Amino acid sequence: MEPSGGEQEPGAVRLLDLPWEDVLLPHVLSRVSLCQLLRLQRVSRAFRALVQLHLAGLRRFDAAQVGPQIPRAALAWLLRDAERLQELALAPCHEWLSDEDLVPVLARNPQLRSVALAGCGQLSRRTLGALAEGCPRLQRLSLAHCDWVDGLALRGLADRCPALEELDLTACRQIKDEAIVYLAQRRGAGLRSLSLAVNANVGDTAVQELARNCPELEHLDLTGCLRVGSDGVRTLAEHCPALRSLRVRHCHHVAEPSLSRLRKRGVDIDVEPPLHQALVLLQDMAGFAPFVNLQV
Template sequence: MAKDKKNCSINFLDLPWEDVLVPHILVHVPLRGILSLQRVSKSFQSLVQLYLSNCHCFDSTELGSQLPRSTFCSLLKDNTVLQKLDLQSCSNWLTDKELLPIIGQNHHLLQINLNNCVHLSRQSLVAISLSCPHLKNIGLGHCEWVDCLSLRSLADHCKQLEVIDLTACRHLKDEAICFLVQKSSRLKSLSLAVNANISDVAIEETAKNCRDLEHLDLTGCLRVKNESIRTLAEYCHKVKSLKVKHCHNVTESSLGILRKRDVALDIEPPLQRALVLLQDVVGFAPFINLQI
């Protein structure tokens, strides 16, 4: 019996690939480590290819900004089951040519991050809207190629949107945002930051249609005023945070309503702002705890 135990050994690759290695072991290995396994042997290379064709999440940030275009295209060419796709680290070179095939064969995507991917076009967003009906979360920050027509397509076809980042999508105007929120009543988080075209019209429509809204970023939206913030306070009782820094027409007369509900604001109360200013000017602060 002892001799049998001594001679009994199991090779890692002898374990069932699809039932054990891929779903229970490789899923816990960082993506960079997964790719390193390809260099061990041809068998490991086949295992990695199987893993990549069945993985539900691809996060390019795990590989940094050094992921080559050719490597990226080969990694996901056989995958049809992606649920989360983060391509922010590919922003320097990602174009429609690389993205469209992946979007076209993955119809179960729930989350897509394209923040800073400036070399894409509206064609990519239209493709996402047609191929990903279950999409809940999309990041389009600083993608100036997002226009009113492509956003309308997204709103028309992706009915389950809960999170959308439109930071610095400068071509969007009130009309496009109103259409979006009328179609996306499930929205919980919305960023319209750094968009001088957005006014009270869009914010009031957002408040009236998205009653479950929890996070709203209006940083730098210069045309937003107190009126829409009051409407937000009236309709959105679940709101947890609001960013209005550099919104010069938003004052404490509207923010105070939300402040009383313990909504996290990026603007300090008037007294605290005055004390901080005093400290900056005269070099000392009164004996008051500024953290209160």
């Protein structure tokens, strides 16, 4: 432990005189936000050494704790010694985060289980390759609004991430049915949550293959998937007994009869039944809620 330095009254105990590994790290710095840590490390060399020791043992890093925007230099300093990360969230870095920034971090943290890169549009397949090769325990991955994600990148994940359970591909518009079919066949058995929202390239072929290969699927988001229709939803109802929520808003080819079986099972669906929609519309037009016996 580095000495605290400076003058102090006889018998007085300074913060840095307390045991670092036994007291300060587990009971003090663990309760300090990343933003405050950045300020603390500027106080003195001793505090800087203490903060660096704490950061080296981090299990969870969320850049949002620093603020809505984090400078590249700050991120590099915060993560330069981290080798035990299990969760990594970097959405606030979306405007500038590159492969050169991220790949070395992934290489030093093979224990990663959750990675959130939503909106990080400057990355490429190289990052997913590093994830697939170096993080075999990866369970949760968010790539929402990452336009660079394509079928080839997704195949690499499907081949090398056996523990994958949750995947967010919202607005990854290069992804087509073929890539989702491959994902379902390779990793469907363990997949529990998947978002394919806002992708007009995804249709019933992908949904049906997911249904047949993902018996543990609990959450599926198909919002805005214009090519998805009732056939895909019926297959979900038949083959996905664990399904708890389904998002099909703006899927104009999905009809109520295909959803009714899921409703009877208690699946949370974001589209109201036609009768309920009609009542809401009537209330808006008439200014009151008419009494209707829904049991008739």
